[in-house]
Amino acid sequence: MVKERGLTMVGISSYGAYLPYYRLNRDQISSAWGTRSRGGERTVANFDEDSITMAVEAGLDCIRDVVDRNDIDGLFFASTTAPYKEKQASTLIAAAMDLKREILTRDFTGTLRAGMVAFSSALEAATIGSAQNILVIASDCRLGFPKSDDEQLFGDGAGALLIGKSGVIATVEASCSISDEIVDVWRKDRDFFVHSWEDRWVRQFGYMKNMKEVISLLFGKTGLRPSDLSKVLLYSPDGRSQNALAKELGFNIQKQVGDPLISHVGNTGTASPLLLLVSALEEGHKDNLILLVGYGDGADASVLRITGEVEGKKDRRGVKVHLLSKRFLSSYEKYLAFRDIVPTEPVAPFSVDSASTMMWRDRNWVLRFHGSQCHKCGMVTFPIQRICYGCRSKDDFDEVRLSDRKAKIFTFSLDYLPGLPDPPVIQVILELDGQTRIYCTMIDCDPRNVKIGMSVEMTFRRLREARGFYHYYWKCRPVRGEK
Amino acid sequence: MESIKDKVALVGMGCTKFGENWEQDLGDMIIEAVYEAMEDAGIDIKAIQAAWFGCDRSTGTGIPGGAHLADALKVGKIPITRVEAACSTGHEALRNASFAVACGMYDIVLVVGAEKLKDTGFGGLGIGRGRHPVSEIYRTAPGTFAFIATRYFHTYDLTIEEGKTILAKIAVKNHHNGSLCPKAYLRREITVDDALNAPMVAWPLGLYDCCGNADGASAAILCGKDLARKFRDDPIYIKGVGLSVDAMSPMFRPGFDWLGFEVTHDAALQAYSQAGIKDPRREINLASVHDCFTITELINYEDLGLSIRGRASKDVDSGFFSLEGELPVNTDGGLKAFGHPIGASGLRMTYEIYKQLQGKCGPRQVKNPERGLAHTLGGPPQVSCVVILGNSLG
Numbered sequence: 063m064v065k066e067r068g069l070t071m072v073g074i075s076s077y078g079a080y081l082p083y084y085r086l087n088r089d090q091i092s093s094a095w096g097t098r099s100r101g102g103e104r105t106v107a108n109f110d111e112d113s114i115t116m117a118v119e120a121g122l123d124c125i126r127d128v129v130d131r132n133d134i135d136g137l138f139f140a141s142t143t144a145p146y147k148e149k150q151a152s153t154l155i156a157a158a159m160d161l162k163r164e165i166l167t168r169d170f171t172g173t174l175r176a177g178m179v180a181f182s183s184a185l186e187a188a189t190i191g192s193a194q195n196i197l198v199i200a201s202d203c204r205l206g207f208p209k210s211d212d213e214q215l216f217g218d219g220a221g222a223l224l225i226g227k228s229g230v231i232a233t234v235e236a237s238c239s240i241s242d243e244i245v246d247v248w249r250k251d252r253d254f255f256v257h258s259w260e261d262r263w264v265r266q267f268g269y270m271k272n273m274k275e276v277i278s279l280l281f282g283k284t285g286l287r288p289s290d291l292s293k294v295l296l297y298s299p300d301g302r303s304q305n306a307l308a309k310e311l312g313f314n315i316q317k318q319v320g321d322p323l324i325s326h327v328g329n330t331g332t333a334s335p336l337l338l339l340v341s342a343l344e345e346g347h348k349d350n351l352i353l354l355v356g357y358g359d360g361a362d363a364s365v366l367r368i369t370g371e372v373e374g375k376k377d378r379r380g381v382k383v384h385l386l387s388k389r390f391l392s393s394y395e396k397y398l399a400f401r402d403i404v405p406t407e408p409v410a411p412f413s414v415d416s417a418s419t420m421m422w423r424d425r426n427w428v429l430r431f432h433g434s435q436c437h438k439c440g441m442v443t444f445p446i447q448r449i450c451y452g453c454r455s456k457d458d459f460d461e462v463r464l465s466d467r468k469a470k471i472f473t474f475s476l477d478y479l480p481g482l483p484d485p486p487v488i489q490v491i492l493e494l495d496g497q498t499r500i501y502c503t504m505i506d507c508d509p510r511n512v513k514i515g516m517s518v519e520m521t522f523r524r525l526r527e528a529r530g531f532y533h534y535y536w537k538c539r540p541v542r543g544e545k
Numbered sequence: 546m547e548s549i550k551d552k553v554a555l556v557g558m559g560c561t562k563f564g565e566n567w568e569q570d571l572g573d574m575i576i577e578a579v580y581e582a583m584e585d586a587g588i589d590i591k592a593i594q595a596a597w598f599g600c601d602r603s604t605g606t607g608i609p610g611g612a613h614l615a616d617a618l619k620v621g622k623i624p625i626t627r628v629e630a631a632c633s634t635g636h637e638a639l640r641n642a643s644f645a646v647a648c649g650m651y652d653i654v655l656v657v658g659a660e661k662l663k664d665t666g667f668g669g670l671g672i673g674r675g676r677h678p679v680s681e682i683y684r685t686a687p688g689t690f691a692f693i694a695t696r697y698f699h700t701y702d703l704t705i706e707e708g709k710t711i712l713a714k715i716a717v718k719n720h721h722n723g724s725l726c727p728k729a730y731l732r733r734e735i736t737v738d739d740a741l742n743a744p745m746v747a748w749p750l751g752l753y754d755c756c757g758n759a760d761g762a763s764a765a766i767l768c769g770k771d772l773a774r775k776f777r778d779d780p781i782y783i784k785g786v787g788l789s790v791d792a793m794s795p796m797f798r799p800g801f802d803w804l805g806f807e808v809t810h811d812a813a814l815q816a817y818s819q820a821g822i823k824d825p826r827r828e829i830n831l832a833s834v835h836d837c838f839t840i841t842e843l844i845n846y847e848d849l850g851l852s853i854r855g856r857a858s859k860d861v862d863s864g865f866f867s868l869e870g871e872l873p874v875n876t877d878g879g880l881k882a883f884g885h886p887i888g889a890s891g892l893r894m895t896y897e898i899y900k901q902l903q904g905k906c907g908p909r910q911v912k913n914p915e916r917g918l919a920h921t922l923g924g925p926p927q928v929s930c931v932v933i934l935g936n937s938l939g
Contacts, residue, residue, distance in 0.1 A: 413671040416678030428679060443799055445680065451793050473699075473803050475691030476748035480672045480683045486748070489688040491796070491803065501796035503683050514699050525679050535679040 072188045073230035074366075075195070076375055078124025078222040079340045080116050081327060081384035082107045083506035083542070084391050088214045094394045095209040100301075104328035106391055107203050107218040108505060109400040109483045110523040110537070113141040114151050117201040118158045118522040120220035120333075122466075123379050129195060129224065131159065136166040136196030136225075138184050140176035140332045143203045144169065145524070145532055147251065154534065155199065157429040158522045160463050166193050170332075174247070174297070174358030176200065177221070177332040182362065184225040185234055195226040202331030205401060207255045215300055216256075217328020219384075221336025231372040232343065232352070235365045238280040242272050242360040247299075254403075265303055269357055273297075273307050276361035277353070284365065288312040291365075292350035295338035297357040298322035299329055326385060339366075341381045346372055383543040389508060399483040409481025416528040431465035431520060431536050433498065442498045464520070465536060469494045471516045476509050488512055492538060506539040517541055548819035551938050552647040554773035554780040555765050557586025560896045563761035563884035564730035571603050571661040572617035574762035579618055579657060582764040586776050590618060593766075594651040596625045599638030599658040601887035614657060631923025632835060633788070634658060635891025636930035639765060640786045646767050653772070658893070659762035660886030668758060674925065681796060687747035687755050689796075689925065690838040694749050696803040697840065701855050706741075709749055711858045712839035713740035716753040716881060718867050719836060723878025725868075725909040730759045730884030754839040759884025763892035765899075770938070779903045784916065784933040785822070787815025791927045808929035809848035809922055816931040817850075822916070825850045829872060829933075830914035831901055833894035835922040836879040846874075849920060849931070873911050876901060887923075894919035895932060902936040 084106040092099035107116065117139055125131065137159075139152040152167035166187065170180040177200030184196040201220035206212025246268035247258045258264055273296065281287070288294075294313050298304035301324030308319045320338050323330070330337055335356040342352055348370040355363045391397055398404040426432045426446060433444035436459050441452035444464055449456050469492035476486040488504035490512075504518065518538040526533050559581025561574045569577075583590065598614045610627020614620065630637035635658030642656045665671070674689075675681035698708035717737055723729040735753060743752035766776075773780035789811035795801050813825070822828045834849065836842035843861065846852035851872060852860045860866060866874040877883055877897040880890060898917035900906050919932045 410665075410667040410669060410671045412673040412682055414673040414675060414678060414682060420678055424677070441799055443793075444797055447793075451799055473692045473696040475688045475695060475750075476745070477683075477685055477688035477691070478745055479669060479685045479687060479747060482683070486745075487683050487688070489684065489692070489747070491692055497799045499795075499797055499799055499801055501681065501684065514695065525682055528678060533679050533682075535682075 071227055072185055072225065073233035074223050075226040075229045075231060076124050076128045076224040076378070077340045077343050077380065078120050078122070078378050079337055079380045079384060080119035080123060080220045081105050081381070082111060082116070082218050083387065083389055084108055085388045086391050086394065086397055090394045091214050097209060100211060100214045102325035104214065105217040105219055106397050106400065110505060110525060111203070111218070112145050112524050113143045113201040113203050113220070114145055114154055115522050115524055115534070116203070116218065116220035117151070117155050117199040120201065120222035121155060121159050121197055121199050124197060124222035124224050126378070128375065131161055134161050134195045134197055135164065136184065136187060136193035137161065138168045138170060138180040138196060138198045140170040140180040140198070140200040141202050142171060142174065142176065142249065142331055144171060154429070157425060158534065160430045160465065166196070174331055175356040175360070175362050176358070177334070177336050178356035178362035178364070181223060181336070182237060188225050188227070195224060198223045198225060200332040200336045202333050204331050205255050205403070208398070208403060212256055212258070215324065215329050217330050219327055219330040219333050219337055221333045221340050223336060223339070229371055230369055231375050232366045232368045235367055236280060236284045237362070237364045238276050238283065239362050240272060240276050240279065240360045244268055244359070269299060269303055270307055272361040273355055273357055274311065276363045277311060277355060280363045280365065286365065290351055291318060291353050293320050293342045293346070293352045294318045295320040295335065295342055295352060295354045296322065297334050297355060298324060301325060323381070337381055343368065343372060344376060344380050344382055348372070379543055387543045396484060406483070412526065412528070416533060418529065418531060421533060426461060428535055431463065432461040433464045434459040435462045442495065444498060444500050464494065467494055468541065469500065469518050469538065471512065471514055471518060472499065473514060474512050476512070490538060492518065503537050504539060505537045511540070549643055549647055549786055550784050550819050550821065551782050552770055553643040553767055553783045554770055555783070555895070555899055555934070556768055556773055556776035556780050557582040557588065557766035558764065558896045558899050559585060560728060560763040560893055561761050562728045563759045563886060563889070563893065565663050566760035567663065569760065571613060571659055574661070574760065575614060575617040575657055575659050578659070578762040578764040579655065582766050586766045588653070588766065588776070590620060592653050593620060593623060593655045594653055595623055595645060596620065596655040596657065597628055597638040597642040598625055599628045599634040599656070599888045599891065601629055601631060601634050601660060603659070603661040603888070630928050630930070632837065632887055633891060633921040633923040633928050633930040634888040635763065635893070635895070636919065636921045636932055637788060637891070639892065639895060639932060640788060640930060642767055643783050643786060646769050649769070653766065653768045656765045656767060656892065657762065658889040658891055660888040661760050662758045662886055663760050670758065675794070685747060687750050687838065690840055691747040691750045692803050693844060694840040697844065698749070700804060703858070705749055709741055710737060711843065711861050712754050713737040714861050715836070715839040715842050716740045719875050719879045719881040722868055722876050722909055723882025726877040726883065729878040729882050730757060731878070731882045750838055750840065756837050756880035756885045759886050761884060761886035761889045761893065763889045763896050765892060765895060779936065781899045781902050781934050781936055782938060784935045785816035785819030787812035787931045789815070789929055794925045794927055796925060805844045805848045806922060806926055806929060808926065809845060809920065809931070812929040812931040813849045813920070816933045820916070820933040822933065825918070826872065829916050829918045831873045831876055831898065831911045832918040832920065833877070833879065833897055834874055834920045836875055836881050837885060837922070839881070841922065842874070842879070845920060845922070849918070868909060876906065876909050876911060891919065891921045891930065894921070895934070898934050902934060
């Protein structure tokens with residue numbers, strides 16, 4: 063099915079990305095098992111991260127200083143590793159991003175090319191006017207069998223694109239989609255790890271066949287030739303197959319094929335095509351023509367043209383900043399504990415129970431991280447207080463979003479008691495504007511670097527499971543990408 | 546407002562050994578403490594007209610708190626009030642009982658503080674505080690008081706080594722005092738080096754900066770001033786009680802400086818005012834202060850007005866608060882060496898002051914004390930109680 067879209071009105075108006083702070087050197091993995099290392103390093107989501115928390119990060123990177131949150135009326139989320147099978151992820155992401163409730167929330171799942179599916183769907187929705195500004199976020203946290211190549215090759219991450227009409231930095235000139243019923247790489251509802259069939263068959267009859275077919279179809283319809291393209295962004299399962307594919311199709315590997323990010327990130331599943339696109343936009347210029355191809359149960363291909371507006375949007379953290387901001391996990395075993403692959407000794411349980419009604423009642427400060435600002439005396443407190451601590455005014459305040467504010471560490475401790483997978487827990491009291499105080503924990507930080515006065519930002523994380531559901535809340539971290 | 550001064554007397558007290566009382570449950574410890582108190586007062590259980598039962602978290606579900614006391618002691622159908630105020634529980638039970646006696650409602654009442662912490666299966670008070678499912682889910686007691694240590698060292702220009710050494714000296718003092726006290730949990734002396742080299746619990750606090758969870762019970766028998774001499778020649782009089790509760794948890798309280806707790810200061814002012822004390826550093830002869838952590842004892846000195854703000858470390862260095870010093874603090878080892886069964890601690894402190902004021906403390910006896918102070922601090926902390934006792938009227 064080939065669709066040509068000559069519409070240049072709707073396109074990508076911003077981009078964002080998120081890569082976890084932690085890395086695992088692939089040698090660390092292979093030496094645990096005595097297998098061959100695939101070289102390089104992979105991103106590892108922290109023990110409190112999942113596809114939803116990473117999506118929030120990528121989404122916030124995408125919209126920062128670009129659009130008023132109240133103007134976002136669509137949030138499309140793509141993942142094969144959503145934490146819930148029944149409960150929408152995009153509603154939770156939208157709440158954490160403090161978006162309005164009059165919004166199209168749509169989850170896309172079930173295939174590695176779900177990111178491309180969500181992207182096309184957003185373009186279509188914006189074109190017919192179902193929404194004006196749609197945030198598309200693809201995020202994955204897939205698990206390969208311990209000891210497998212997949213375990214080494216996978217990486218955790220998220221990519222985000224804002225689809226809209228104003229400030230468009232890239233338009234989609236043409237798209238092509240093919241469907242293929244093949245059980246080459248899959249995960250059933252009850253499976254923890256991703257399965258795949260024999261590697262050579264998967265490579266040849268899954269990946270190469272479908273990728274070649276969709277690209278050829280697209281070239282046939284548009285009349286494009288390989289040399290017309292500035293950048294060729296091909297989903298890659300392993301960091302090598304995309305080059306074999308490119309060679310067969312007549313692309314110049316050195317000049318055109320975008321780094322599939324396997325060597326320093328890994329195969330990020332649904333996020334992969336979006337992250338490749340973000341990388342290309344970070345380096346791209348006016349009139350660059352981009353081929354973007356995603357794989358999974360067939361393949362999706364798009365041709366994009368970058369506009370001059372891209373120069374004004376290069377201040378995202380994107381892939382670049384996140385690539386450089388990293389810390390290596392001290393051991394492979396930590397990764398096994400982070401992902402609950404290996405059970406560890408039970409410690410003192412959490413003393414505080416929970417209720418869904420409590421989490422729901424408090425959602426404005428728990429998820430949206432709102433404090434209250436008193437109309438009478440101006441005092442800002444967190445959490446929201448009905449009776450002002452400063453002047454005792456009752457129910458006379460504005461809710462204020464604090465999740466996008468920078469704070470300073472007022473005091474801290476390195477706590478070895480909580481039996482979390484990566485001790486110590488960095489306990490902090492944050493100070494905002496000299497007066498407001500917030501207790502929380504700090505993550506993604508070398509404990510030796512913690513100091514009073516350190517500047518931090520908030521990050522959305524999954525704290526625990528209780529009463530059968532996941533509890534999300536906020537922590538802080540050193541400002542990512544800042545020295 | 547009225548003063549409690551000289552209206553209520555303690556005529557009997559009891560206290561179990563504190564520690565890992567594996568072979569005793571809550572009822573066993575209640576019996577032991579209460580029977581010692583009754584023997585001390587020379588009364589029978591039938592004389593008790595009302596009781597206050599301080600217990601923070603060791604009662605079951607679906608049973609009225611007072612039933613624990615009634616069940617254990619087989620008291621008749623007297624009024625029993627269960628009291629909870631976190632670590633100030635024992636004191637709060639004492640405070641409320643004293644009001645009932647002072648107003649003439651009852652002649653003889655019983656106060657019990659008891660806690661059974663060692664059935665949880667792990668050391669410490671667990672992870673997570675507060676009412677909310679996520680906002681304080683990782684918070685621990687040591688982590689919270691470590692906030693004070695970090696901020697105190699920073700504010701008063703102490704290097705980590707200097708600060709930790711001050712704290713170590715407090716731990717050494719309390720372990721020394723505990724070694725002289727047969728009912729204390731930990732009775733081994735330690736050195737400053739032991740404390741400095743101990744494993745970290747919540748940096749900068751290490752193992753010897755943290756008091757241990759323990760089981761224990763303590764009991765007191767109260768009566769009005771005019772009845773006191775019927776029971777003994779050396780009744781101990783309540784001179785002042787103060788209680789203060791903060792409006793907001795320090796975790797989220799705007800402007801909180803993490804250098805001290807207003808509730809301690811407020812409770813102390815109430816108690817000093819009732820007791821007629823103008824210069825506590827000179828007029829108080831001994832004190833039991835809430836040393837859940839060594840840093841807490843340090844700031845308690847300042848919050849109680851016993852040391853100048855920011856200068857408590859000088860008093861530690863000079864030995865002002867040691868057993869041989871001018872104002873011995875935690876003469877029985879404090880929470881540090883005696884242990885901290887939450888509901889019992891306030892009354893254990895009272896027991897020590899009571900015995901010291903009666904001259905019955907042997908090798909750890911303070912010379913001729915007249916006024917003693919007991920202080921507890923509880924919750925995030927968000928509550929504090931100060932009790933002042935004296936061994937003479939006026």
